[in-house]
Amino acid sequence: MAGFREASGDLQLESVTKAFGDFTAVDDIDLHVPRGSFFALLGPSGCGKTTTLRMIAGLEQPTAGRVMIGDTDLTGSRPYERPVNTVFQSYALFPHLTIKDNVSFGPKRRKDKDAATRTDEALELVQMTQFAGRKPAQLSGGQQQRVALARALVNHPEVLLLDEPLGALDLKLRREMQVELKRIQTEVGLTFIHVTHDQEEAMTMADTVAVMNKGHIEQLGAPAALYDLPLTRFVANFLGQANTGVGTIKDTDGDHIVADVLGTPVKILKSRSQVLEGEVLFGVRPEKVTVSRSQPDGAGNDVKGVVRDVSFLGVATSYLVDMPSGTTWSCYEQNLDVEPLDLRPGDEVWLTWNPGHAFGVPVDET
């Protein structure tokens, strides 16, 4: 049995696969997480996020592939041999120990001489010092969450894994903790891998987001990049809102492809489309669509629709517009003009968008 592995550097998953019987929970994942970054693993429930984390922690061994930190191959080593700590989804605090003993558990196991001071510092960091003498059952969910965080952070792991750490908190507390987590990560400078199914949470907190679906990674990148240019239909719909339509590519026009959508030509920048012939699913974000009463004469794409609903939000007005294809688009107009459009449900409107703002992805989900 090998002892504790001192490893330092970027976290790397190489072709990692995990099968339970004949069900593949994680399918050939490659990941590179730079040291010190805040990385989010985003995906719907059951897509394999927890399984991926458990393989990094050593609580599960991959069926194939390697888990590396820096140059050290951690595959096959036991959880207690890895410089990795986990904040469990259910917190998993030791019910028989006080908060202080929960937090000092890791340092004591590693025979850290400064266990006591480090424990105090960690409790300080999450502002739980005053509860040090209590048992976990005497704390609220949000407080338990902080203790779980302190218990992992106190060890200064090379990689900290957080499995939906805010999932059990109410919305207000969750927003506060998002800011707090981000502050702590900046303060301690550790690699954070944050698992969540909340796309807003992933986008506000992470430097890099990996979108996971059915055991594989659909797309990986900075939140703004994923939002701006999704590469698959799944990512387009999972991250933010997207107005979409299906067309058949008929033509090219310089840098653009031209798709026929129920007789209306729709242009998409070639560099922003993943398909260049056949069927394409094009999409455009609500804030990139302009609503007007008459057909604009610009070089953009325009489609006529019927207003279904108007919501005045103060800074902006949100419109729901029924499209000829039968789908409903959402448009988000900033209230910059003094004179509002004054649209009513049933009014005919023109929706316009810049071809450079649209994106094209394959129609069928992979």
Added chain:
Amino acid sequence: MSALAHVAGGDPDFDPSGPVPAPTKRSWTAYLLLLPGALWLGVFFVLPLVQLAAVSLQSRYPGFPGYYYRDVNFENYASALTDYAPHFARSFLYAGLATLLAFVVAYPLAYAMAFKAGKWRNLMMICVVAPFFTSFILRTFAWSQILADEGWVAGTLNFLHLLPGGNIINTPLAVVAGLTYNFLPFMVLPIYASLERADPRVIEAGGDLYANGFTTFRTVTLPMSMPGVLAGTLLTFIPAAGDFVNMELLGPQRGKMVGNVINDQFLAVPGGYPVAASLSFTLMAAILVMVFLYVRRFGTEELV
């Protein structure tokens, strides 16, 4: 940051285990529901106990064995303590040993059932409970066969020269073995229940926080199962200390346990009732004191 200070300091007095306000209007339903149980306890527990207490204080008619009169005579207690002190000592020693052995056998079994058994779990559970389907006396008789000099256990041990005295049956060893066997399920089931209830993630957290398998067991799993261990040891020790069947069927002729003395005084010795009653009370009091001290030492509020 200020938002968080608010979160952390939001409810310093939050305590889910705090007192729940009592319902202002008492409901008669609760008392009505308690009635059958209370009657049962009154008729079959409290009344006999009072009767026993009265008997324990009675005196014998000198020269008339089997007859006694109402009195307040503590001499029975004095003789219970002086004449039968060795019997008490043996009872507690054998019961203590049986409890320890039962714990040593039951813990790994309960652990395997809770964490390793998988699809075999239900079968194992049935095996643990199955002996209850036959009578306690019958099973103890079976043990007297198993441990008999002609039986394979004694035979094998003698063949290997591992049995200094030559036999097992009619020795204290056989009594302790019988007690261990008979009360084993009472040890297994509570330990199993507390292990089963433990969140596997909490045990994994031990490994995640640098504790190897053994350290995790020592610092996480075992403490978390203490309520079950506590319940199991009590459920084994208390009946074992008062038992007489195992000694009767498996034990030696001399050097009985206090349960056998009580049994004999009641059934075989003319005029033995007051002594038997005072022995019963002494045993009860001794067990109560021991249990109290034990729970004080090993049970914590959260765990019991």
